[in-house]
Ligand code: ATP
């Protein structure tokens with residue numbers, strides 16, 4: 001009975017760079033909050049990272065530990081959550097091959113997040129096939145662990161939809177062995193970049209990293225894009241679409257103070273510098289303790305790697321069971 005009622009979480013991050021405040025708002029916060037209520041698996045997606053970094057495996061490898069340090073720094077507890085290195089779970093690749101037969105090229109081409117990423121990353125004309133089909137490999141990640149819940153940022157919603165379609169198609173075509181997952185998207189679902197672009201991304205050069213030193217955070221905040229029509233402090237300003245306010249919405253605990261600030265900005269008479277100073281303070285309150293914990297863990301990278309190996313050993317036990325179910329069903 002216990003095994004039947006265990007609810008599982010799977011999430012993860014591509015190991016393409018250190019994590020940023022968008023990850024914190026979009027997914028890390030939820031993972032930390034839920035890690036004791038669900039059996040939680042967190043995937044260091046180094047195989048997926050290669051889909052647009054094939055020429056750069058060293059970067060992908062080096063960031064396995066960097067991302068793991070970010071996990072520990074924000075409070076993912078390796079005694080309750082299991083952190084798994086994707087490349088050490090080869091069953092995921094085999095599941096991907098079977099699922100690819102259940103998805104059409106046309107359907108893959110309609111995935112709005114992949115379309116946007118192809119544009120953002122400038123992959124038009126030389127798009128790696130592996131990148132184009134990565135939503136299918138994500139379906140393999142999620143189902144390999146039999147996850148019920150997937151806490152992710154809003155950009156990942158189309159991936160979960162596609163996973164559900166694959167699960168339904170598989171269960172209908174063969175027999176019902178795969179778990180249908182559900183996405184968990186937070187309120188501040190998608191943090192824009194410091195440049196005002198749609199999404200903060202670790203490969204996009206517009207991120208504030210959890211590991212940035214205090215002066216760097218301050219410099220990035222002071223250089224942020226705001227309302228381009230707000231030229232003088234006395235001018236009325238726009239709050240919507242202004243990333244400084246998006247960040248305050250996501251992280252400022254003083255909701256009343258923030259509401260008054262927005263009102264003043266809209267009315268005019270409030271300079272960008274004042275608002276940015278407030279944001280710099282709010283972010284420092286958030287990031288100061290995270291940075292300190294990260295520095296502590298970073299003093300012993302060997303222990304960090306040992307922890308990752310142990311987690312992977314434990315976590316990868318689930319994947320062969322799923323693969324076995326899948327092969328039998330087929
Ligand atoms: P890359 O640029 O290499 O794709 P990324 O910053 O998009 O990196 P991912 O590893 O692709 O990060 O995403 C990991 C998780 O973080 C996903 O759940 C994703 O939805 C979430 N996430 C990423 N960027 C943001 C953002 N700007 N706002 C909210 N959530 C985000």
Ligand code: MG
Nearest residue numbers: 014155201202
């Ligand atoms: Mg991404």
